[in-house]
Amino acid sequence: MYKHILVPVDLNDESFADKAVEHAVWLSGQTGATLHLLTALPGIHNSMVQSYFPEDAARKMKQDVKNNLKAFAERMVPHGVAYDISVAEGKPYKAIVKTAEALGCDLIVMPSHKRSKANKLIIGSVASKVLEQSKVSVLIMKPQG
Numbered sequence: 001m002y003k004h005i006l007v008p009v010d011l012n013d014e015s016f017a018d019k020a021v022e023h024a025v026w027l028s029g030q031t032g033a034t035l036h037l038l039t040a041l042p043g044i045h046n047s048m049v050q051s052y053f054p055e056d057a058a059r060k061m062k063q064d065v066k067n068n069l070k071a072f073a074e075r076m077v078p079h080g081v082a083y084d085i086s087v088a089e090g091k092p093y094k095a096i097v098k099t100a101e102a103l104g105c106d107l108i109v110m111p112s113h114k115r116s117k118a119n120k121l122i123i124g125s126v127a128s129k130v131l132e133q134s135k136v137s138v139l140i141m142k143p144q145g
Helices: 011-031 057-076 092-103 117-123 126-133
Strands: 004-008 034-041 083-089 107-111 137-141
Touching: 004 011, 004 092, 011 034, 011 057, 011 107, 011 137, 034 057, 034 092, 057 083, 083 092, 092 107, 092 126, 107 126, 126 137
Parallel strands: 004 034, 004 107, 034 083, 107 137
Antiparallel strands: none
């Protein structure tokens, strides 16, 4: 049924992504799909942000994040499950939707923070924006408890 499953991973809160990755691994086992783990870096090439850092800082930061995502994948994805990793730049919800389209993903599996209604109105939710913008199915894993 699924051939390519995208799983966004927030490396600042790896435990937040665990359930989504575990479920995506299970789905992959059922369907033979390839997993695509993605981390989004917001605005590192923004000219205002870039002016405060040395010239190659953005490249180094992106490589460090990629190394951390690779280590996360090696811990979370069992041997024999096909996967790849990528690091995108920009607003997280846009990076998720754009990456899903570019990779030809047919499912996005992502966790959702437990937020209050007021918090959602002020900040917004990456998961809800992905759900609104995505052209493919989105499975949102709710927090437990």
